[in-house]
Amino acid sequence: MNDIFSNPVLAKALPEAIVETLQMVGISAFFTVLVGLPLGVFLHVTAPGGLRPMPVTNRIMSDVIVNITRSIPFAILMVALIPLARLLTGTSLGPIAASVSLSIGTIPFFARLVETCLRDVHHGKIDAAQVMGSTKMQVINKVMLRESLPALVAATTTTVVTLVGYSAMAGLVGGGGLGKLAYNYGFQRFDVTVMIVTIVLIIVLVQVIQLVGEQIARSLDHR
Amino acid sequence: MITVTDLRKVYRQGKKEVVALDGVTLSVPKGSIHGIIGHSGAGKSTLVRCLTLLDRPTSGSVSIDGTELSSVRDSEIRAARRRIGMVFQHANLMDSRTAAGNVAHPLELVKTPKDKIRAKVADLLSLVGLEGFENAYPSQLSGGQRQRVGIARALAAEPDVLLCDEPTSALDPATTDEILDLIQDLTKRLQLTVLIITHEMNVVKRVCDSVSLLSKGRIIEHGALKDVAGDLESKLAKALLPLPASEPLKGALQGGPVLEILFAGDNAKEPVLTGVARHFDIDLNVLAGSVETLGGQQFGHLRVQLAENADYDAVLAYLHQRGIGAKLAGTKTTASDAVDLDAVDLDDADLDKTQLGDAAGRNS
Numbered sequence: 001m002n003d004i005f006s007n008p009v010l011a012k013a014l015p016e017a018i019v020e021t022l023q024m025v026g027i028s029a030f031f032t033v034l035v036g037l038p039l040g041v042f043l044h045v046t047a048p049g050g051l052r053p054m055p056v057t058n059r060i061m062s063d064v065i066v067n068i069t070r071s072i073p074f075a076i077l078m079v080a081l082i083p084l085a086r087l088l089t090g091t092s093l094g095p096i097a098a099s100v101s102l103s104i105g106t107i108p109f110f111a112r113l114v115e116t117c118l119r120d121v122h123h124g125k126i127d128a129a130q131v132m133g134s135t136k137m138q139v140i141n142k143v144m145l146r147e148s149l150p151a152l153v154a155a156t157t158t159t160v161v162t163l164v165g166y167s168a169m170a171g172l173v174g175g176g177g178l179g180k181l182a183y184n185y186g187f188q189r190f191d192v193t194v195m196i197v198t199i200v201l202i203i204v205l206v207q208v209i210q211l212v213g214e215q216i217a218r219s220l221d222h223r
Numbered sequence: 224m225i226t227v228t229d230l231r232k233v234y235r236q237g238k239k240e241v242v243a244l245d246g247v248t249l250s251v252p253k254g255s256i257h258g259i260i261g262h263s264g265a266g267k268s269t270l271v272r273c274l275t276l277l278d279r280p281t282s283g284s285v286s287i288d289g290t291e292l293s294s295v296r297d298s299e300i301r302a303a304r305r306r307i308g309m310v311f312q313h314a315n316l317m318d319s320r321t322a323a324g325n326v327a328h329p330l331e332l333v334k335t336p337k338d339k340i341r342a343k344v345a346d347l348l349s350l351v352g353l354e355g356f357e358n359a360y361p362s363q364l365s366g367g368q369r370q371r372v373g374i375a376r377a378l379a380a381e382p383d384v385l386l387c388d389e390p391t392s393a394l395d396p397a398t399t400d401e402i403l404d405l406i407q408d409l410t411k412r413l414q415l416t417v418l419i420i421t422h423e424m425n426v427v428k429r430v431c432d433s434v435s436l437l438s439k440g441r442i443i444e445h446g447a448l449k450d451v452a453g454d455l456e457s458k459l460a461k462a463l464l465p466l467p468a469s470e471p472l473k474g475a476l477q478g479g480p481v482l483e484i485l486f487a488g489d490n491a492k493e494p495v496l497t498g499v500a501r502h503f504d505i506d507l508n509v510l511a512g513s514v515e516t517l518g519g520q521q522f523g524h525l526r527v528q529l530a531e532n533a534d535y536d537a538v539l540a541y542l543h544q545r546g547i548g549a550k551l552a553g554t555k556t557t558a559s560d561a562v563d564l565d566a567v568d569l570d571d572a573d574l575d576k577t578q579l580g581d582a583a584g585r586n587s
Contacts, residue, residue, distance in 0.1 A: 124313060124315035125316075127275075127311070127315065128309070128315040128316075128376075130275075130304070131275045131277065131307070132304070132332060132376070132379075132380060133301040133305040133329065134332055142317075142328070142332075146319050146320075147318060222318050222319055222362055223318045223362050
């Protein structure tokens with residue numbers, strides 16, 4: 001136990017690593033929802049039989065962009081996107097630069113989850129909203145998104161948890177954070193204490209995200 | 224008043240064309256309830272979707288008080304839809320909204336001020352008998368209460384027409400009666416024009432003033448309830464006043480002709496059978512019968528067997544003279560042939576026999 005507090009790595013590098021991990025997860029979660037949610041809505045609404053069918057555009061978005069991005073393993077996508085990160089953030093190192101590839105990696109994943117959530121909204125509700133004279137935007141906002149909100153919160157929780165895992169990977173290629181700490185000290189220097197502490201911290205982080213997400217989803221669910 | 228004229232809807236399925244509605248014409252006056260009854264696959268759902276403009280009809284028109292709905296431009300379609308309030312089979316309420324929130328939904332869409340919404344919602348909820356349930360979520364309400372919220376929501380935009388799509392098919396018999404009473408009461412109070420689409424004859428019997436029989440995309444019979452019920456030849460009458468299957472009695476009257484008799488209105492009060500017995504000095508026996516009050520009139524549908532030697536032509540003439548529907552249902556005497564009641568064959572009407580009375584099911 002004494003080891004944990006006297007370990008110089010933990011004392012000096014750990015707080016910084018925690019902040020970096022939270023930054024990566026926070027920033028990329030923000031952009032994932034910001035872009036992924038509208039993308040998911042678009043995929044659902046433009047699908048055949050949807051609110052505003054656009055077969056060709058939907059095909060291109062769905063098959064080409066989302067499926068191709070999702071089929072590239074994240075470790076490879078991350079490295080491949082380093083030039084883009086440098087272009088956008090001016091650097092290829094640090095949590096901010098890593099957030100670029102993290103966001104791009106999880107946006108299609110989240111968009112697919114959103115699409116599934118919206119598909120689960122009973123069609124009768126959409127008919128009812130249309131019959132009462134809703135515009136398409138009103139159907140999307142007041143029915144699709146509102147009725148699937150508990151499911152959307154659950155999807156966001158899943159995505160953020162995934163992001164924690166990806167952020168550890170991103171740490172290895174310059175992102176920093178707990179992943180880098182565990183790799184540099186725990187793996188390369190055989191510092192078992194650092195390894196255990198980072199693992200425990202990541203587990204705690206994931207548990208907290210899951211718990212908070214479930215609580216919010218439950219409080220929103222009136223079914 | 225809603226008028227539907229020669230409404231056609233053709234769907235394309237690959238290269239095949241499916242005619243879902245084949246020239247539907249009907250008209251429902253203000254303040255009355257019209258039932259559209261039909262088997263599943265008869266085109267009921269398509270008719271609903273065309274009336275609410277969820278689907279555009281291929282041709283024909285739908286108009287309310289002379290205002291054409293079916294040909295409006297896409298930009299005007301939402302205003303047109305608000306003239307029709309719709310009640311769904313499963314209410315289709317928003318789970319994330321309370322009862323009050325659901326009723327407020329149509330009002331929010333047109334940016335009604337908040338205080339006006341609150342007052343209107345309270346009025347509507349008390350109109351459907353749900354005071355005190357403002358803050359209940361649909362999951363906390365019973366099926367009948369959910370349907371009441373659905374009705375209140377349908378009325379929120381003050382529509383001229385209330386379109387009910389199988390409004391009671393998911394409810395138990397007691398709740399069905401409550402909801403039908405409510406619809407009937409609201410029709411009178413608000414002078415609504417109501418269309419009820421259903422497969423349940425019971426719904427038609429209880430509340431409808433007039434009825435149409437939809438089959439294979441066409442209306443094959445229609446009319447005021449008391450008119451169709453009084454017509455011995457109509458399929459609707461057989462469904463409205465079903466007779467159970469019966470075999471000719473063996474014994475005293477064995478071999479006698481079997482007649483079907485339909486009394487309507489005042490005739491139902493006359494002692495016709497004893498009149499026949501006395502006038503012709505013959506014996507007769509009732510094999511089956513059904514007596515109902517439909518559209519405020521009494522109806523009686525009987526199957527009687529006369530004595531073997533009876534002159535049934537004279538009896539029929541006697542009955543017709545008194546304005547009573549009657550016809551020969553069969554003279555066959557052997558048990559194997561039973562009563563030849565092609566009269567109750569509803570097959571070509573494409574109606575579900577079990578839903579429209581047992582007589583059809585057992586005799587065809």
